[in-house]
Amino acid sequence: MSLGTTLRVTRQRQVLLDELCKLYTHPTADELYQIARKRLPRISLGTVYRNLELMAEHGMIQKLEVGGTQKRFDGNAAPHYHVRCLKCGRLDDLNLPLDLDLDRQAGELTDFTILRHSLEFTGICPACR
Structure with missing residues (x-):
């Protein structure tokens, strides 16, 4: 998928985005998975990873790869x-x-x-x- 295309906002993506934007802790995918499961009990960890990567590629969120730690995600895309x-x-x-x-x-x-x-x-x- 190229950066010029738009990303369809599915229910899963919307929940992940909503939950991520509530947090200022820059959670890992695993942490966000635990939070999202409260609203989407059947969501898989793979789905969370895949959607976070796609949303980062499309500029909806930021992916932070800092200091040799796990990737973290930021709902503030600016x-x-x-x-x-x-x-x-x-x-x-x-x-x-x-x-x-x-x-x-x-x-x-x-x-x-x-x-x-x-x-x-x-x-x-x-x-x-």
Whole structure:
């Protein structure tokens, strides 16, 4: 499926999207599966993985592949930064203006066509400090 096509919103996708948008914890597919099963008891883990990947490919959600951990998902599809705790793995949104000039600079320094960037800050969260 190409990025130019639209993704049909099935009941399963709508439930996953609804539940994901309620959370600010950036859950893994397994965590979202446990939550979605309360509304869709017959949903399979494979269906959750497949639909999250499709929704990420179509820009409906973000797939976060951070610091060698399991993929996490974010219901906020708008580009934004994240901060991750090195001790417990907590992942939060970082309210910092997006620096679009980084894309331009990276493009000037390489022969790549830069499409976007992701930036993760790491530190120790208040609970682990």
